[in-house]
Amino acid sequence: MTVPQNKNQASNKTQALDSELLAQFTFLVGDRYALFQEDEKAKFLVEWRDKYEGKSPLILLPGSVEEVSAIVKLAAKTKTVLVPQGGNTGLVGGQLPDQQNCQIVVSLNRMNKIRSVSPTSNSMMLDAGVTLLEAQETADSHDRLFPLSLASEGSCQIGGNVSSNAGGIQVLKYGMMRDLVLGLEVVLPSGEIWQGLTDLRKDNTGYDLKHLFMGAEGTLGIITGATLKLFPNPVERQVGFVGCASLEKLAEFFSYVSGETGSFLVAFEMICRTGIEFVLKHGSQKAEPLEKDFPWYGLIELESTKDGLLEGVMEDVLGGALERGLIEDGVISSSEAQRKKLWALREEMSAMQKPEGGSIKHDVSVPVAAIPEFIHKGNELVERMIPGARPVPFGHFGDGNIHYNISQPVGMDKQSFLDEWEPLSNAVYDLVLGFGGSISAEHGIGVMKRDLLAQKKSSVEMDLMRSIKQSLDPDNIMNPGKVISL
Numbered sequence: 001m002t003v004p005q006n007k008n009q010a011s012n013k014t015q016a017l018d019s020e021l022l023a024q025f026t027f028l029v030g031d032r033y034a035l036f037q038e039d040e041k042a043k044f045l046v047e048w049r050d051k052y053e054g055k056s057p058l059i060l061l062p063g064s065v066e067e068v069s070a071i072v073k074l075a076a077k078t079k080t081v082l083v084p085q086g087g088n089t090g091l092v093g094g095q096l097p098d099q100q101n102c103q104i105v106v107s108l109n110r111m112n113k114i115r116s117v118s119p120t121s122n123s124m125m126l127d128a129g130v131t132l133l134e135a136q137e138t139a140d141s142h143d144r145l146f147p148l149s150l151a152s153e154g155s156c157q158i159g160g161n162v163s164s165n166a167g168g169i170q171v172l173k174y175g176m177m178r179d180l181v182l183g184l185e186v187v188l189p190s191g192e193i194w195q196g197l198t199d200l201r202k203d204n205t206g207y208d209l210k211h212l213f214m215g216a217e218g219t220l221g222i223i224t225g226a227t228l229k230l231f232p233n234p235v236e237r238q239v240g241f242v243g244c245a246s247l248e249k250l251a252e253f254f255s256y257v258s259g260e261t262g263s264f265l266v267a268f269e270m271i272c273r274t275g276i277e278f279v280l281k282h283g284s285q286k287a288e289p290l291e292k293d294f295p296w297y298g299l300i301e302l303e304s305t306k307d308g309l310l311e312g313v314m315e316d317v318l319g320g321a322l323e324r325g326l327i328e329d330g331v332i333s334s335s336e337a338q339r340k341k342l343w344a345l346r347e348e349m350s351a352m353q354k355p356e357g358g359s360i361k362h363d364v365s366v367p368v369a370a371i372p373e374f375i376h377k378g379n380e381l382v383e384r385m386i387p388g389a390r391p392v393p394f395g396h397f398g399d400g401n402i403h404y405n406i407s408q409p410v411g412m413d414k415q416s417f418l419d420e421w422e423p424l425s426n427a428v429y430d431l432v433l434g435f436g437g438s439i440s441a442e443h444g445i446g447v448m449k450r451d452l453l454a455q456k457k458s459s460v461e462m463d464l465m466r467s468i469k470q471s472l473d474p475d476n477i478m479n480p481g482k483v484i485s486l
Contacts, residue, residue, distance in 0.1 A: 017102055021078060022058050025104060028070045033110065035059035044088060044105050045096060049354075052447065054097035056083070056105045063110045065185060065193055065224040071106060072222065073191030081477050082106050084218035086160025087131065089152040091363070092446030094217040094482045095160065108159050111224060117142050122230040123182055123199035128159025128223050135228065144230040147174040151347050159223045165215035167442030169346075172398035173266045174231070176442065177214065184210045185225035189473040197227050212468065217444055218479040220472050234303035236310045237266075239339045240318055242330035243294030247372035250296050253326040254368070254397060260317050261302055264310065268398035269299040269346050270371075274407075275353075275392045276345060282355045283348040285341060290329045298327070298397070299346050301339075349394050350403070358408040358417040359392075362428050365400045366437035374435050375402070378428060382406055385424055386417070401441040404428060429456070445483045453484070 026034035035041050036058060046053045062068045075082050081103040085095045097103035108129035115125040119142045126135060132153040139146040150156060150168045160166075162184065166177045174180065183198035196210055213220055244250040254268055273295050279285060289297070304310045318330040333339035353359045366374045379391045388409030395403040406424070408417035429439045433456060445453050454462055465484050469476075476486055 017057050017080065017104070021080065024074060025058060025060060025071060025080075028074065029060050029062050029067055033061040033063065035061070041105075044085060044107060047088060047090060047093065047096060049091065052093035052096050053099075054083075054103070055099050055101040056097045056103055057101055059105045059107055061107050061110045065111075065187065068106065068108075068111075068187045068222055068224055069191050069193050071104075072187050072189065075104070075477050076189060076191055076475065079475050079477060080104060081480060082222075083479050084108070084159075084163070084222045086128065086157035086163065087152070087155045089156040090160065090164060090446060091361070091443045092440075092448040094164065094444055094446030094479070096447075098481060106222060108157060108222075108224070111159075114138050115225065117144075117230075118199065119144055119230070121199045123227055124230055125183075125197055125199070125225065125227045126158060127225055128157060128162070130158050132156050132158065132161060139230050140233060142230075143233045145233045146180070146228060146230055148177060148180060151350060158226055158228070162214050162223050162226055163217050164444040165442070167396070167399075167401060169267045169269065169396065171396060171401070171442075172268060173263070178211070180229045181210060181214060181226055182229055183227035184213055184223055186213050186221040186223050188221045189475070189478045193224075194221070197225055199227050212472075215444070217446060217482050219469060219483050221478060232305040234305055235307055236304040237336075237339060238302045238310050238314045239333040239342045240298075240300045240302075240314050240330055241289050241333075241342045241345070242298045242300075242318065242321070242327040243290050243292065244296045244298060244327055245294065247296055247375055249326050250298050250397070251369070251372055253298060253321055256321055256324070256326055257300055257317055258398075260320065261313060264302040264304060264313060265300065265398075266303045267299070267301040267396075269395065270397035270402070271297040271299065271346055271349065271394045272392060273297070274390055275349050275394050278352040278356055278392070278407075279345055279348050282352045283344065285344050285348070289342065289345060290331060292329060294328055297345075299342060301343075346394070349392075350405075353392060353405060353407055356390075356407045357412075358414040360406045360418070360421050360424055362402075362404040362425060362432075363441050363443040364402055364404055364429070364432045364437055364439060365441035366402065366432060366435040368397070368400045370435045370437070371397060371400065371402065374431065374437070375404070378404055378431055381427055381431060382424070385427065386420055388412070389417070400437075426452075447482060450481070450483060450485060 044059045083097045083105045085107045111127040111129035113127045117124045147170045161177050184196045186194045314332050321327045390407040392405045
């Protein structure tokens with residue numbers, strides 16, 4: 001199990017926090033919401049893949065922004081390190097303390113209130129601890145859509161989504177979390193509360209401060225509330241699932257679909273045959289989606305806010321693609337149940353790699369036009385470095401975000417395979433950058449990519465980020481060792 005290490009924390013305490021100080025923090029939230037016992041703390045200290053684990057003497061669960069402010073003020077006074085945490089669904093170790101057992105975790109679990117919903121303004125204000133699923137359901141109950149959609153939506157929280165600038169399956173139409181936020185409420189490293197909760201669509205008064213905290217992974221402050229954009233609720237949805245002979249054909253199909261469907265197109269996902277086999281073997285779906293096997297599959301979703309507008313659209317698109325030789329076969333959802341079954345083939349992809357042994361994962365992006373060449377070269381690279389390893393590339397083809405994952409060779413020792421994570425990942429990231437891509441598309445930096453970020457970003461960019469961190473958090477008490485090192 002890999003442990004997040006904060007190597008550059010000379011300014012932070014490394015000795016154990018004394019009982020008197022822990023008692024002061026406990027007093028701020030009450031005994032019931034201060035967790036000391038190992039069994040109570042366990043779920044806050046390990047991420048779901050078991051890749052990262054930390055230690056903390058105390059987990060605090062504040063119930064209001066005022067309590068968060070009091071916690072941070074005490075931390076600032078005593079130079080105590082805090083680690084903000086949402087639903088603990090992150091994949092890069094950004095939400096966990098290190099192994100020194102002197103960092104206090106501040107969980108936003110109890111801050112889970114919907115503050116207000118305005119269908120007229122198409123906005124919703126809520127606490128940071130509201131789960132993404134609750135936010136979606138609240139919007140739907142007001143005949144509105146909150147479009148962010150992730151596999152972890154039942155447990156991930158809005159504050160974490162904002163802090164990591166989450167993406168998901170509908171970025172193609174609605175953008176990432178950064179594009180869905182109107183305003184934020186943030187407790188700064190001083191303990192002051194910045195009240196930036198607004199539902200204004202246009203505000204041209206100086207710096208747009210909210211963008212500092214989106215994607216900062218809790219290193220600049222603790223997000224306690226957000227105002228989110230809502231959209232008209234779709235009344236029609238259709239999913240098409242197609243098989244393609246090559247990645248090049250899939251790319252041509254995407255271009256064709258984009259031109260034919262326009263604003264109806266919500267998602268365009270890519271799945272490789274190996275991934276489909278993993279899902280059919282270990283997941284909830286046991287039936288082949290198409291009559292024949294194909295090396296590549298595309299899943300597209302169309303939506304409309306008016307009845308009848310999608311009638312015949314998907315059929316015409318797939319029919320035209322067949323005539324042009326872009327796809328080999330396809331199926332169209334005929335019911336909501338079938339739509340969900342087709343989506344399950346994509347949404348279960350990450351979890352279904354785990355039963356196949358070790359998996360080395362990459363969340364990257366490249367220009368859409370470069371996806372076929374990137375994957376071909378990536379597969380050749382993997383075979384040279386680890387013969388027999390099984391690439392499982394899948395993801396959000398429409399916005400260039402590929403989850404380029406590699407499962408261990410059949411019969412290989414799992415740990416021996418995982419020991420190759422760093423050299424293989426460095427090679428993959430070099431390939432990504434050669435295409436003008438990004439080493440992180442939607443999962444963030446955390447601990448996993450912190451040192452790599454410093455290698456890949458220019459000195460100007462790194463100096464700017466460090467100067468912002470030092471200006472807002474001069475004592476480096478807010479989630480140190482994540483994103484950047486001071």
